[in-house]
Amino acid sequence: MSKNRKNQAAEIRFGPVLKVVLLCSLICGSAIGYVWQKSQIDRLGRQISDLETKVNKAKRDNKWLADQIAILHSPVMLDRKAKELNLGLAPAQPFQVVRLVEAAPVADAAPQFAQRPAAGGTP
């Protein structure tokens, strides 16, 4: 016996609705995810670019400071400063240098070399 369509109970079929909602969510989610990902890529790209600029600047500054230290340590600069400041500094004369004579190796140190093979040692 067929039912009158007008009298058919207005039941909600949750299954199809859920499927539609899930499908729409999936599509919307994918779209939003895609946009979010693109936004992240753009943001990270800018960060990378900024950091690269900072690294390059840090490298340049580092080199410049290293150069300044090297220049200030150079013998010419030291000589100039010593003369400017009138410190009375002068190179040591040979007779002012106390030279130490290497002490003879102590007897106990010998065994560690005694076992070394005669050939195939140092190149």
Add this chain to the structure above:
Amino acid sequence: MNNKLQFRRAVLLLVLVALAFAGLGYRLVDLQVLRHDELSAKAERNTQREYRQAPRRGDILDANENILATSVPVKTVCADPTLIGGEAATVAHAIAPLLQLNEAAIAQRLAPREWVTKGSDGETVTNEAHYVRLAKNVPEQTWQRVYATMTNLMFTSEGGKLTRKEAEFFRNLRQHAVYAESDQLRIYPNGALASQVVGFPAVEETNENGHFISWIQGRDGIERAMQKELSGVAGWRVTETDRAQHELVAMRDEDVSAQDGLNVVLTMDLAVQHIVETALADALEKHTPKSITGIVMRPRTGEILALASLPTFDPNQPGSISPETRNRVITDVMEPGSTFKIVVVSGALDSGVAKLTDEFDCEHGHFAFAGRVLHDHEAYGMLSTEAIITKSSNIGAAKIGIKLGAPSLYSYACRYGFGQRTGIPLPGEARGLLYPVKEWSKVSIAQIPMGHGVAVTRLQMIDAVAAIANGGWLMQPMIVSRLQAHDGSVVERYTPQRVRQVISEAASRDMIKAMKTVATKEGTAAEAAMKDYVVAGKTGTAQKAENGTYAPGKYVSSFIGFFPADNPELCISVVMDEPKEGYYGGKVCGPVFRDIAERCASYLNIPPDPALRTNAPPMVAGAIAPKEANP
């Protein structure tokens, strides 16, 4: 009826939609297929950018890694006049003081320019200048100030409400009209010190798509000789930019980093160079020669610790460079005079033709030979071979030369490296002149032993003396010690190179014995004697040849010596061209040698000769005796 109408409407709608889709489809095919190449190229031009990444030029360092030459990053400030329009005066007024340039000149360069050319099809093409260069070598900080000034610049024509086009014009004007390109400037922190060895560069440019690419090209010295190693390899980056010209990092296509140039580490010691140049400058003031040169070399290795020639130049000021400031140590040849006697005497000792004790008649100062009369500066009778060196007797040396014979003399001169380049990696080295025996005149065999009829460079001469100091072994002069990366890792190390053994060790010992007598009261260079070291050396005083004859009153004076004589650490050469206030090598160059030698000995901590130890404190033998264990 209604159904039929609805059907017709539906069909109409369907046809419209189908037409619309067909139109879109056609457009799609037109854009993606038919005009693909044209449009993709246009899209690439709009978004894709290729950047050249310039390599940093390597530094030149001394043996202790003191900086002799380095590169600092600078900016080249440029402008696009098409983005400036009628605001050239305002922009010039704002940036000219920062760049320390004339405001009117800047305004003129910023003014838009057009010119008409004929295209390939013969049509008239109007061109606009998109690139003008405002200033080179601008420090980074100055550029930042220029950029900030441009970004915040206000224009009188900007008042009121702007159209979209006007707003874009002012945005481009502030952000893109004046921009900077990265560049580097070569600087020499020590100015003129060692400038002839370090050399100087020039900036060369190529025009690529309206933009100038500049690079540093060495012109002289190490800058030129090691150009390939110093310059590095350029990198590049192909990427895309957005509308505001910001890079889209994710769209990077090719990214090849520049490979920086290597640092060149020399064998030279900046402190020794400073000592030498200071001493030479004092001598230049005292004797006012046309030029004066000094070299300090380690005889055992051939390493050059200092090499100087005055007058010199400051590579930071290219205007100070002239032919007068050339590196005369390697470029100029001269008749060596008596310093060349070491060749004939050492050759005679080596071949057994003469011994140190053999005596020669020095004819009391006048010796007629092959139609010429040879002279000594003093009248000597019989002199031993050793005394011939001590007194620097021309006649004695000539007689040893005659006894040795022309082929042997020529052979020894060749073996000492005369007439050939030493191979030092510096541009412009001369060979000198040493004629083959068949081209000698009858008197050559008597003249060459006293240093006439040959032409040598100062470097050849010190290398020959260093060979005697080094047991007869001739070393190739070394100026470059190693190549290293910026992190200090060694890429290539150069080792001392023996060229050949010129004379035997025994002959070299005899020669040193004879040369030790030169810097004594009996010798020609008493002024070269050092207090704490025994010096071996030889003086030279050669009359200058001009226009085929010897010019009266014009001399090249020299002294080449080494110390400590029996354990040589340093070989030093001092040569003056046309000194005033004296001209004998021992008198004018001897004191300069002593000054350099004593200061170098102190700096390098060379132990004094035990035989001359007078005021020295005793050696402390027990000073490093085993101590108590550390607490």
